Amino acid sequence: MDGQLPRYHGLRVLQVLRTHALTPRMRRLVLGGPEIEGIKDGPNLKLLIPPEGLPAPKWPLQGADGRPLWPEAPERPIVRTYSVRRLDRAKGELFVDFVLHGAGGVAAGFAARAVPGDMVGIGGPGGRDLPLGDFHLLAGDQSGLPSIAAILERLPANAVGAAFIEVPDAAEELDLVRPAGVRLVYLHRAGAAAGTTTLLQDAVTSMPWPITGRVCAWVAAESASARLLRTYLRDTRHLPPRDLVVVGYWKRGMSENAYQQAHDHDRDADYHRAAAEEHAA
Numbered sequence: 358m359d360g361q362l363p364r365y366h367g368l369r370v371l372q373v374l375r376t377h378a379l380t381p382r383m384r385r386l387v388l389g390g391p392e393i394e395g396i397k398d399g400p401n402l403k404l405l406i407p408p409e410g411l412p413a414p415k416w417p418l419q420g421a422d423g424r425p426l427w428p429e430a431p432e433r434p435i436v437r438t439y440s441v442r443r444l445d446r447a448k449g450e451l452f453v454d455f456v457l458h459g460a461g462g463v464a465a466g467f468a469a470r471a472v473p474g475d476m477v478g479i480g481g482p483g484g485r486d487l488p489l490g491d492f493h494l495l496a497g498d499q500s501g502l503p504s505i506a507a508i509l510e511r512l513p514a515n516a517v518g519a520a521f522i523e524v525p526d527a528a529e530e531l532d533l534v535r536p537a538g539v540r541l542v543y544l545h546r547a548g549a550a551a552g553t554t555t556l557l558q559d560a561v562t563s564m565p566w567p568i569t570g571r572v573c574a575w576v577a578a579e580s581a582s583a584r585l586l587r588t589y590l591r592d593t594r595h596l597p598p599r600d601l602v603v604v605g606y607w608k609r610g611m612s613e614n615a616y617q618q619a620h621d622h623d624r625d626a627d628y629h630r631a632a633a634e635e636h637a638a
């Protein structure tokens with residue numbers, strides 16, 4: 358690969374500034390550094406995680422056709438999708454909250470080991486936000502908790518709605534800042550493995566439906582739950598696509614790479630669009 362080529366234009370390299378254990382299974386990395394300057398708003402990030410043990414991380418370069426030229430394995434960074442939990446421009450800090458899911462993931466492992474000074478590449482942010490409606494329905498498992506927490510913080514003080522979040526047990530509950538009119542319900546898996554319960558579907562489908570007004574829904578959960586809830590909200594509750602954001606955040610038994618190859622969804626489109634918009638700006 359030509360060492361003279363610049364780094365891919367859509368990529369920032371940030372450092373871990375500090376870490377926080379939010380719960381036994383959720384770890385926050387606060388990222389920052391000079392390259393955070395000018396970062397745009399948006400709910401989702403692509404993280405480029407350097408493989409463990411490299412003397413220095415290698416990043417994608419800017420190809421002549423505008424596309425990234427990736428380092429070959431074993432130096433190639435691993436790409437994973439995460440949520441912007443908070444972006445504090447004044448302090449130059451970006452918060453990303455990781456589930457330490459214990460299933461051997463690259464990103465979960467990186468988060469568990471991270472120490473100040475570690476580097477991570479960032480693509481985006483990009484992706485769709487929840488539109489404002491008369492009632493906001495949020496449903497997610499623990500991987501969706503950071504995105505739901507960020508939405509709850511952003512909703513206007515008079516917003517109304519309900520948020521259902523599935524976590525392993527009470528030790529994983531976080532007291533989320535939210536409008537007084539938004540009900541927060543934690544659902545405990547109580548020993549069941551992640552991605553194996555119907556807790557979210559049961560909670561959402563048994564919720565008394567708001568009779569009037571525009572309902573906007575955000576679902577961020579394991580693929581099977583996300584699919585069932587999409588079908589319910591679209592076909593039974595007739596939510597139009599503009600009021601519905603349903604994303605399978607992970608799939609049981611598959612790495613993100615395998616899930617992405619097996620399913621057709623817009624996660625990469627979000628990332629490349631954000632990078633292209635940023636370059637054009």
Ligand SMILES: Cc1cc2nc3c(=O)[nH]c(=O)nc-3n(C[C@H](O)[C@H](O)[C@H](O)COP(=O)(O)OP(=O)(O)OC[C@H]3O[C@@H](n4cnc5c(N)ncnc54)[C@H](O)[C@@H]3O)c2cc1C
Pocket residue numbers: 401437438439440441453454455456457458460461462463464465466499500501503504551604605606607608609610611612613614624
């Ligand atoms: C738009 C978007 C935003 C997201 N935001 C966040 C976020 O803010 N915080 C967050 O923690 N996750 C978030 N996720 C989910 C995250 O991208 C996946 O969980 C991802 O697979 C984790 O990568 P990994 O390298 O740890 O595991 P992978 O290498 O991808 O997978 C390894 C194994 O772990 C399993 N696995 C992956 N995730 C989980 C999980 N959550 N619980 C149990 N088993 C799992 C897989 O099924 C696989 O068997 C988001 C996903 C999307 C699409």
